Amino acid sequence: MPQIYNAFPTTIFVEKISDHEKYKKRFYELYPKYDYEENDISNTVSEGQVDPLIHLEPTLDPLFQEIVDNVKVYVHDVLRFKNIFNFVITKTWLSRMRDDKYIPFHIHSTSHISFVYYLNTPKDSHKLSFQNPHCTNSLFATSTSDKGRYEGNMVEEYNDLNSSTFFLHPQEGFILLFPSGLPHGTETVSQDFNGERLAIVGDLTLILKKEYLHYTNGYVDQKYWRKYE
Numbered sequence: 619m620p621q622i623y624n625a626f627p628t629t630i631f632v633e634k635i636s637d638h639e640k641y642k643k644r645f646y647e648l649y650p651k652y653d654y655e656e657n658d659i660s661n662t663v664s665e666g667q668v669d670p671l672i673h674l675e676p677t678l679d680p681l682f683q684e685i686v687d688n689v690k691v692y693v694h695d696v697l698r699f700k701n702i703f704n705f706v707i708t709k710t711w712l713s714r715m716r717d718d719k720y721i722p723f724h725i726h727s728t729s730h731i732s733f734v735y736y737l738n739t740p741k742d743s744h745k746l747s748f749q750n751p752h753c754t755n756s757l758f759a760t761s762t763s764d765k766g767r768y769e770g771n772m773v774e775e776y777n778d779l780n781s782s783t784f785f786l787h788p789q790e791g792f793i794l795l796f797p798s799g800l801p802h803g804t805e806t807v808s809q810d811f812n813g814e815r816l817a818i819v820g821d822l823t824l825i826l827k828k829e830y831l832h833y834t835n836g837y838v839d840q841k842y843w844r845k846y847e
Contacts, residue, residue: 624779630748630786631692631795635735638791641681642737645818648675652712662721662804663819664712672710672818681735682707685793689731689822692795702833703824710820715744716813718806723749726798729821739790740813746786746794749801753782788815 635641654667664670673682686705693699708729713721726732734746758772773780785805786794796802798821826836 670709670711673707702830713817715815721804723801723803729798731822732798734794735818736788738816739788742808743815744804
């Protein structure tokens with residue numbers, strides 16, 4: 619029997635948020651403050667039009683505390699990092715879909731972990747897709763992409779080993795965590811989508827605790843920085 623090792627996985631964390639209905643109600647009371655005009659520049663996200671500071675809202679502090687608690691589980695219990703970090707939410711903004719537009723693949727280059735918290739997910743809400751930035755099992759650069767032509771597809775069956783993309787359907791009241799450097803975007807499920815798929819999106823940075831400043835990797839706390847203008 620051959621020995622097979624599936625190395626270097628990417629781990630995405632999904633968990634249900636407690637008291638979702640309460641948090642949803644609290645956010646919709648704040649919604650006018652974070653609403654934005656949909657145009658060619660910023661149709662699917664509020665980032666770029668409204669300050670990305672939802673995490674500073676006092677009424678939502680219990681929600682963001684729960685999000686950070688889940689991040690700690692993801693980092694410590696799942697990824698098995700040492701308990702040497704403080705967790706800092708640096709940015710939060712809205713991701714919104716009201717038609718068949720989509721968000722192209724991108725990364726969040728200024729953080730370590732990103733999250734999506736789904737506030738509202740009507741039927742046929744856009745799925746969240748992730749792209750394997752390496753996809754070394756594809757053997758050929760385009761072997762898992764048929765460009766719309768099934769007969770041009772090299773693989774006989776898509777699976778976790780040969781696919782260059784992976785997707786999840788959004789679930790209202792759930793949070794989804796993933797490494798910020800993982801390419802991700804949204805895909806339309808139905809051209810007839812109606813309603814509003816709404817989510818709070820955010821970034822977190824891991825900061826070394828004071829007693830671990832001797833580590834050569836990792837950010838030190840901002841209070842130790844010297845800022846020049």
